[in-house]
Structures are given as C-alpha cells and as structure tokens.
C-alpha cells in the first residue's frame with residue numbers, strides 16, 4: 383500500500399476549518415461597529431508584526447485566525463461598517479460572500495465556454511437579466527447584436543470600450559499598425575481618472591484626451607463637446623470616443639446622456655456610459671430619467687460590487703455590437719482551439735476583456751439577485767437615497783454648513799462655511815475618532831466633504847450620528863457651537 387504522505391486538507395478538515403472561518407466572519411459582522419472605521423495603524427505597523435521569513439513547516443488554521451485577530455484586524459479599514467461614508471461603498475453582502483465562496487470552491491477558470499460551460503452561460507444569463515432590471519436598451523441583450531460580460535473593475539471596462547472605439551474609428555487597423563497619434567477621445571473634467579489611464583494604455587495619449595468643461599451642476603456641456611469635436615476634425619484629427627458619466631465620483635454629477643449621444647451619432651463616435659456607482663439605482667424606474675438617452679450608447683458599465691452587494695470584484699459591461707468588441711480583442715492561439723469555439727455557437731468571454739483567465743464571478747451576482755429579488759434591491763437603493771436626502775436637508779437648514787452640489791441620489795457634497803482648513807479639521811477629527819469615515823473632494827477649487835450613503839447596513843441612526851459627530855467636530859474647531867441643529 384502507498385505510504386505517500388499528503389499535506390493537503392482532507393474534505394473533513396476543510397469542513398471543520400470552513401465552519402470556523404464562517405463563524406469568524408459572522409462574529410465579525412456582529413461586532414463590526416465596535417472597531418474604528420478607519421484603521422488607526424501607522425505605516426509599517428502591520429509588517430513589523432509579521433515574521434521576516436515564511437514558516438518551514440505548515441501551521442494550524444487556529445494560529446492563522448489568531449493572527450488575523452491580532453495583526454490583520456487592526457490594519458483593516460472597515461468598508462462593511464454601517465458608519466462607512468467614504469469614497470463610494472464596496473459592499474460584501476451575505477449572499478455575495480457565499481456565492482464567492484462557491485466560486486472559490488469550484489475553482490473554475492472560465493476563459494472559454496468549453497472550460498466550464500456553466501461559467502459562461504450563467505454570466506450571459508445574469509447580464510441579460512440586468513438589461514431588463516436597469517432599463518437598458520434591448521440591443522445590449524445577448525439575443526440581439528450585443529451582450530454583457532463581467533469584468534473586474536470599471537477601469538478595465540472603460541479601457542475595453544476605448545479600444546473598441548479606437549478600432550472602429552480606424553477601420554480596425556490600429557491593432558496592427560499602432561496608433562497614428564491622431565485619434566482623439568472626449569470626457570468631462572469630472573470623469574473618473576481611470577479614463578486617463580485607459581488613454582495611456584490604449585495609445586491615444588493623454589494629450590489626445592479632451593476634458594470638456596462642465597456646467598454649474600458639474601455635468602458636461604454638450605455644446606462645448608461638439609465644438610471641440612468639430613475643431614479637432616477641422617485640424618485633421620480623428621475623434622473616436624466619448625465617455626459620459628452617470629454619477630461622477632467627485633460629486634455624483636449626471637452628464638446629459640441624450641444630448642451627448644446626439645453629438646456621438648452625428649460624428650460617428652463610440653459612446654461609453656460609465657455608471658460605475660449610480661447604475662445600481664436604475665433598478666428603480668423613478669431614477670432612470672438620470673440616464674435618459676442611454677439607448678444611444680455603444681457600451682455601458684456599472685459595478686454591482688459598489689452598491690448592489692456583489693463582493694468586489696464585479697463590474698458589468700455591455701456592448702451594443704459584440705462583433706466590434708470581439709474583433710478588437712480576439713486572438714486565438716492553437717492551444718486554445720476547440721470544437722465549440724469553431725462551431726460559432728458559443729460565447730468565449732476571453733475575447734471580451736483584456737486578460738485570458740477569468741473567475742466564476744456570476745455566481746455571487748446570481749446569489750445576490752436571487753436573495754434580495756428585484757423588490758429587495760429597489761428597497762436598498764430607495765432607503766439609501768432617502769437617508770442621503772435627509773442628511774442634505776439637515777445641511778440645508780444649518781447656518782454653518784452648505785451643500786456644494788446637487789444631490790440626485792445618495793452622495794451629499796457639503797462644506798462648513800468656515801473654509802478649507804475648517805473642513806479639513808472636521809474631516810480629520812471624525813476620521814481620527816473612528817466613529818465614522820468621510821472623504822473629500824475639491825469642487826470649484828474648494829475643499830468639500832462627501833458623505834456617501836451606500837453601505838448595506840447603514841440606517842437612519844448611523845446617518846443621524848454622523849451628522850451629530852460632524853457638528854461636534856465643527857464646534858471643537860470653531861469654538862462654542864453656533865449652529866442651529868435640526869437632527
């Protein structure tokens with residue numbers, strides 16, 4: 383009989399340790415509000431607690447979990463805390479975590495349909511569901527000319543969109559010959575920085591990325607966009623791509639998609655809609671006016687990992703013409719050839735994004751949609767919007783504070799009237815206290831606080847407490863409180 387020694391976990395050991403880890407996560411969820419939201423460690427503190435060299439012999443899971451408690455947890459910023467109001471949220475819901483665990487357990491690599499048909503087909507099915515759920519045009523359906531794919535992030539999605547727009551505008555020659563330096567892309571001054579990175583990678587060049595002026599609501603001016611396109615054409619350049627944002631990162635501004643789409647149709651430009659954060663709100667029909675004109679988009683992206691509860695990473699990307707995307711990104715080496723691909727009857731998602739290998743991401747999204755149902759997802763969004771609007775009302779009715787931008791959904795941009803230093807001190811004070819976590823932006827050159835309501839477990843009491851703590855810090859910074867409070 384073989385005396386081979388196995389170092390691997392047996393299924394029984396896995397079951398035992400797995401239960402311990404799930405218990406650990408459930409305990410973490412129930413005590414999450416006891417931790418300072420923003421990690422308070424100093425740079426290098428986590429590494430200084432770790433051994434310099436790896437263990438020569440394997441260690442126990444119990445020892446690892448002990449170190450998670452003692453070394454890792456203090457160095458964690460608690461994105462899943464209901465008092466997390468920074469940036470945009472990144473939600474890990476119960477069903478999302480379980481779907482992700484199943485994906486790890488199956489360990490599937492779904493680069494081709496044939497490497498795991500369910501990985502491809504569930505993804506196609508869920509992205510088709512979402513077309514209806516978000517009120518997107520039918521052309522994005524896999525049964526039409528388009529289709530959806532799950533990417534890691536919105537950054538990857540906009541890069542793919544830009545590459546496809548570049549190829550379409552250059553008659554699919556740039557992949558072969560390289561960029562001629564004359565292709566031009568357009569976005570607003572408020573567009574997410576990932577587009578600038580995409581312009582670098584796609585060979586467009588940042589000098590050929592035009593950042594168009596915005597109006598008083600921080601939305602792009604379509605007339606300024608059109609003038610710039612015409613000037614560029616007159617100068618012998620080749621405009622190819624426009625990115626419109628539904629919900630900018632800085633202030634949640636809404637670009638006028640319909641008017642931008644008209645410019646794009648007239649000048650034959652690829653229109654990409656970046657709804658990374660606010661796309662989730664489109665599950666509620668009453669918010670769809672914010673993306674009016676989306677039927678003119680060539681591509682659309684939103685991140686279920688932000689506001690929908692499908693753990694990072696999960697970013698849905700649709701195109702109206704899948705042939706354009708596939709022609710841009712397809713390469714078929716001999717070792718990937720297979721009958722299913724040759725038959726033309728299947729989708730091979732490796733042709734829909736940058737990398738070859740891919741995780742079974744649709745499982746977690748499928749679990750999330752099935753757990754909450756469309757009604758539940760709508761409820762989550764409406765609650766967050768209601769809470770953000772409540773916070774905005776408190777700001778409006780306070781003599782010392784003001785709103786710095788419109789509040790179309792769940793992000794409140796506001797500031798103390800005392801100026802940048804006061805706002806910086808308020809933010810530093812609340813963040814240092816660990817009671818909540820806020821971040822900032824600059825609007826019209828002035829430091830502005832952002833309160834983003836989107837963590838799954840945030841309730842009225844958390845937002846109310848945030849407002850109280852912000853006013854307390856303001857009072858400390860400015861001396862005795864002067865504000866009229868309504869909260």
Ligand SMILES: Cc1ncc(COP(=O)(O)O)c(C=O)c1O
Nearest residue numbers: 470535536537574630631658659
């Ligand atoms: C509007 C918008 N676009 C793009 C991104 C980039 O997202 P990701 O981290 O998925 O690349 C963000 C991130 O917050 C965003 O708000």
